[in-house]
Amino acid sequence: MAKTTEAKHKTRIYWKDYLYIAPAVLFIGIFFITSIFYTFRLSFFEWDGFSTMTFNGINNYVNLFQDPNFLISVLNTLIWVVCSMVTSVLLPLLFAIMITRSSALTLFKNVFYFPTALSATVGGMIMATLLSTYGLPQIFNVLGKPEWARDWLAIPYVNTFIMILTGVWQGIGLNMLLFISGIRNMDSSP
Incomplete structure (x- = not known):
């Protein structure tokens, strides 16, 4: 009962x-x-x-x-998903392996984690400023490479990869820290 x-x-x-x-x-x-x-x-x-x-x-x-634009947008979405998924895992893992073997662990962790602390808007503005006509193109003009001085964001296929890299750049810090903690907690016994 x-x-x-x-x-x-x-x-x-x-x-x-x-x-x-x-x-x-x-x-x-x-x-x-x-x-x-x-x-x-x-x-x-x-x-x-x-x-x-x-x-x-x-x-x-x-x-x-x-509509041919629909097929292009589907292709761009597939490229975006595959590239961002692969690079969002492989690059942080590579950096985590390199950083855990480095003597300047804290410095590298802070450098790579900094973009994660930025908002998506600030990260997008940084990349837009860097790659528009008054960013890198001006540097290429000064260096004597006028053929590289163009608005990189206006090139259709280049801007897709730039947006992917911007997203990966902003997420690399958190993923890297997760991999570092996983590497440190791995059992080293055979």
Whole structure:
């Protein structure tokens, strides 16, 4: 008899724990999931946001797949995902291995962690200033390389890789610290 009362008490406490996450679950359910379904529903209509909606069927999807800009954006997204995933793991791992074997561990950790402390806006502004016509191109003009003095952000394929490198540059510090702590905690026994 005592065990069943104790089991009921534990069950009540167990269900009370879910009340703490209930507001977050409701918030996600109401605003996130319903917006996905509403957006999917809107994709079958022609609507400018002000006039009345007219049903368009799958014509929006037909037009989407016939648009050459859509295929370019899908390709750019795939390039972005693959490059950023690979470089976000390999570069911090390489730096973590090099830094753990260095005598200036604290200096290197601070240097590589600094971009992580910047906001994404500041990091983007730094890169935009560095690569626009009054950044690196001016340095190349001074060095006597006018053929390299161009607006690097205006070149379509170059700016994609610059944005990838900017994202990797900002995230390299945190990933590197995680790898350093993992390397230090590895068991060195055979």
